Amino acid sequence: MTALLAGATGLIGREVARQWHGRGRLHLLVRKTPAEVGAQHSVHVVDFAALPPLPQAEEAYCCLGTTIKAAGSPAAFRAVDFDAVLSFARACRDAGVKRLGVVSALGADAASANFYSRVKGEMEAAVAAVGFASVVVARPSLLVGDRGSLGQPGRVGEALAIALTRPIAGFIPKAWRPIEAARVACALLRAVAEGRPGMRVLSSAQLQDLAAD
Numbered sequence: 001m002t003a004l005l006a007g008a009t010g011l012i013g014r015e016v017a018r019q020w021h022g023r024g025r026l027h028l029l030v031r032k033t034p035a036e037v038g039a040q041h042s043v044h045v046v047d048f049a050a051l052p053p054l055p056q057a058e059e060a061y062c063c064l065g066t067t068i069k070a071a072g073s074p075a076a077f078r079a080v081d082f083d084a085v086l087s088f089a090r091a092c093r094d095a096g097v098k099r100l101g102v103v104s105a106l107g108a109d110a111a112s113a114n115f116y117s118r119v120k121g122e123m124e125a126a127v128a129a130v131g132f133a134s135v136v137v138a139r140p141s142l143l144v145g146d147r148g149s150l151g152q153p154g155r156v157g158e159a160l161a162i163a164l165t166r167p168i169a170g171f172i173p174k175a176w177r178p179i180e181a182a183r184v185a186c187a188l189l190r191a192v193a194e195g196r197p198g199m200r201v202l203s204s205a206q207l208q209d210l211a212a213d
Contacts, residue, residue, distance in 0.1 A: 003027070003056055007063030007072055009034045011143055012103050015185030016061050017041060028086070029057050030092065045178045048084035055149045061101045062088050062127075069114075074115055082123045099134040101192040102127055103184070106141045106175075106204055128199045136191040141204035142178040162189040174205035183211035 001024030007013035010026040020026045020040060027042045028034065029051075037043055046052065048064070051195060071077040085102065092100060102124070107114070110121035124137050170174050186212035202210065 001025075001059065002055065002057040003059040004029060004057045004092055004095065005060065005061045005063070005184045006030075006048070006084075007065065007103070008063075010063050010065065011181035012138075012184050012188075013061070013063035014141075015182045016063060016189060019182075019185055019189055027057065029054070048087055049079075051087055051091045056096045056099075057173075058093070058097065059099045059101070060088075060092040060095075060097045061188065061192070063103045063107075063195045064088065066092045077116075078119050082119050082126070085123050086126050089132075093130050093132065093195040096201070098132060099192050099195050100127070100130075100132045101136045101138065101188045103138050103140070103188070105211060106139050108137075108139055124201075131195045132195055134192070134195045136188060136196075137197045137199065137201045138184055138188050138191075138202055138207055139201060140179050140207055142179045143184070174208045175203055177204070177208070179204050179208060183207060 004027045005013060005016055006029045008017050008030050008116055010033065014036065017028060017038065019027060021038065025042060026040055027044060029044050029046050031045065033043055033045060062085055064080060066077060066080045068074055069078045071080060089100060104124055105120045107117045109117050110122035110125050112118040112121060129136055184207055187202060187207040190210055191200065
């Protein structure tokens with residue numbers, strides 16, 4: 001098995017790389033070399049706005065993503081969460097990839113009045129139209145993970161929400177409950193490996209259940 005991964009320096013991408021062990025060769029497409037590089041990993045530092053031809057592969061995982069605040073503007077956010085994702089998807093198709101896993105977000109909807117959710121929904125539709133035999137879209141809720149070890153600044157609102165919901169997590173519906181990045185990665189790997197034809201959208205509740213099996 002050979003696969004491609006974009007976004008290995010983020011919370012979910014790092015976990016996908018960590019959990020890949022024993023599956024074959026995983027090519028990491030990154031803007032900077034990640035701190036963790038395994039024996040089964042090949043690192044490719046790239047510009048997602050001008051991707052070179054990618055290594056031939058059977059599977060691919062796209063964990064690219066940012067926030068409007070981190071990006072600096074709505075246009076810069078869209079350049080990552082829509083343009084870069086679609087560019088990667090098209091390059092994967094040209095590299096022979098048949099099965100693609102993409103990280104989106106809770107509430108993604110191309111018709112949403114919310115800019116963030118609308119871009120995520122438009123991205124999902126665009127990727128689905130690229131022409132893969134199988135596409136898995138993960139829509140996680142609030143992510144739990146160690147951003148500090150990735151060199152990412154802490155997110156005050158995110159930390160507060162996690163702290164407030166932790167004592168009552170058992171009473172919060174799975175669809176809204178914060179979810180560990182490692183669980184999202186586990187569920188995504190399992191779902192892509194199944195190779196169900198067409199597009200499969202996994203809610204945060206479904207991600208929780210799939211990772212627990």
